[in-house]
Amino acid sequence: MRYELFYWPSIQGRGEFVRLALEEAGAEYVDVARASGRGKGMPAMTQIMEQQKLQTRPFAPPFLRAGKLLIGQTANILHYLGPRLGLAPKSDAGQLWAHQLQLTVTDFVVEVHDTHHPIAGSLYYEDQKSEARRRSKHFVAERVPKYLDYFEGALQANSKGKGYMIGRSSTYVDLSMFQLVAGLRYAFPATMKRREPFVPGLVALHERVARRPNVAAYLASPRRIAFNQHGIFRHYPELDA
Amino acid sequence: MRYELFYWPSIQGRGEFVRLALEEAGAEYVDVARASGRGKGMPAMTQIMEQQKLQTRPFAPPFLRAGKLLIGQTANILHYLGPRLGLAPKSDAGQLWAHQLQLTVTDFVVEVHDTHHPIAGSLYYEDQKSEARRRSKHFVAERVPKYLDYFEGALQANSKGKGYMIGRSSTYVDLSMFQLVAGLRYAFPATMKRREPFVPGLVALHERVARRPNVAAYLASPRRIAFNQHGIFRHYPELDA
Incomplete structure (x- = not known):
């Protein structure tokens, strides 16, 4: 196909x-x-x-x-x-769980986006900067720990496969965890420096995914667009307090 | 079960x-x-x-x-x-489409929630009232029309069943449309009064769902919790400009 x-x-x-x-x-x-x-x-x-x-x-x-x-x-x-x-569990139950985790990624991504756009997507960041600062303060203090600890917990609770989010092999959820860690490191480096020691499993998963041959080739290629100030993950130092 | x-x-x-x-x-x-x-x-x-x-x-x-x-x-x-x-299409393609629509409902619901909590879920409304007013202004002017028009369009584009969101019979997506219209009427009555003439299909769908025997019995029972100021849909007149 x-x-x-x-x-x-x-x-x-x-x-x-x-x-x-x-x-x-x-x-x-x-x-x-x-x-x-x-x-x-x-x-x-x-x-x-x-x-x-x-x-x-x-x-x-x-x-x-x-x-x-x-x-x-x-x-x-x-x-x-x-x-x-070949990036999902075989069982229906496993696929439901993978999807549940991915929908929680979706929720997190909305919150990441809204750190720089808490008022409206139709306004520039500069027009909602003070609100962005206020929202981000709560985001880095409350939401980043809550989501990352949850995903770390799911990883640790997976009794079947050491180091995979689900079961014994790689799924799209592992790739999404890679992307979350990469994006947060770009957008909120100070916050991540503080939080990473609490989520060693996710940090290790990020490294392992980055080294998978196809992912590594992709990341080194022009097909991987660099993080920038137009995407979901944006680096504004004033929001990364 | x-x-x-x-x-x-x-x-x-x-x-x-x-x-x-x-x-x-x-x-x-x-x-x-x-x-x-x-x-x-x-x-x-x-x-x-x-x-x-x-x-x-x-x-x-x-x-x-x-x-x-x-x-x-x-x-x-x-x-x-x-x-x-028995509330989903039979085909895989139909189920994907139903789920796609429901995920768009999910997106909309986040935005409804954030009209009264644009800064943090951990703060009271009163502590984020000015930001709520600003966010809601964009929400009622831009987002409500965009989402409602989209759902109305999906309803009209359904060539198979007059008055159902998908195919020829009732699905959970019809129930979700009922709930969106009901919730928006409670939270944003003035806005809805303006917008409803543009989405006659959704308004009619809301009425038809409310009259379905099991739904009608549920709505009249104590099992249906009334809308209130603790849920997703909250009525603050100052946000419904």
Whole structure:
């Protein structure tokens, strides 16, 4: 199957969780908005989003075309792709648990985004800076520990596989943990320096994922967009108190 | 199957989307934190949330016990329950689409919550009132139309069934649309008065769901907790400009 991923071309954002899964699995895919030529580029993405009569029109990117299917919502895409890419547990119960963890990642990602946009996505950061500072104070003190400790706990509670989030082998949830640690290190380096000693399992998982051959090749390639000040994870030193 | 639902006992909140599905299907279930007796009430819920070694420990309520499974995340619970309660499409593609819509409901619900808590869940509304007012201004002007128009569009694009969100029969997504309209009417009556003429399909769907026998019986029963100022949907007139 040749997949088509539709996501903003200049940021990692939510699309990165899908890119990582496709890359780790060595899947054949086109990152449509970043490609050029007929039926590619941003117009191809916009055209889908504006088709009012489309039966499964997505609310926002990322979305994935897989044959006749058009699938929206990051966690939903991973739930679909996971078993097909060999990146999900085999049992239904295992897939539900993987999805539950990924939906908790989704919740966390909203909160990360809202540290710099607590008032409105339609305003610039500069127009909501004082609110961002106030929200981030609570985020780094309360929410980062709560989420990271929860994920560390899930990792430690996995009795079957040392060092994997679920079962005895790598899943898309491990890739998402890698991305969370990487993103938080970029956006909140001071906070992470304080918190990492409390989540040694996640830190080790991040390193192991980064060294997996396909992931390492991807990270070294131009396909991996660098973190920047337009994505979900942004580094504003004033928010990382 | 006798289901056990775990959710905060005094609010509709996120748990309400699950309660509506269980009620519409006439499923046998216990709303554990609201029940009394051995193994019930709030202590039963807290005890699960604090079990660090539990294999699929949820991050937050609601969660559902179904036999040996313990399932967290509202949309994940509905994704599991849907086919079992006869409230989801039969095809895999249909179930993916239902889940995609429900995940968009999840996104919207976060934004509804953050209108009154834009800074931190750990602070009182009164301590973030000016930020709440600013966020709500954008919410009612930009986000409510965007989400409602999207859901109305999905309803209209459903070529198979007049008046259902998906296919030819009722699904949990129809119940969720009912709950969104009901909640928004409670929290943002002035805004809804302006917006409802633009989404006649959703308004009609809300009425039809409310009249379904099992839903009507539920809404008239003490099992339906009234909207109040502790849930997700709260009515602060100053936020409904």
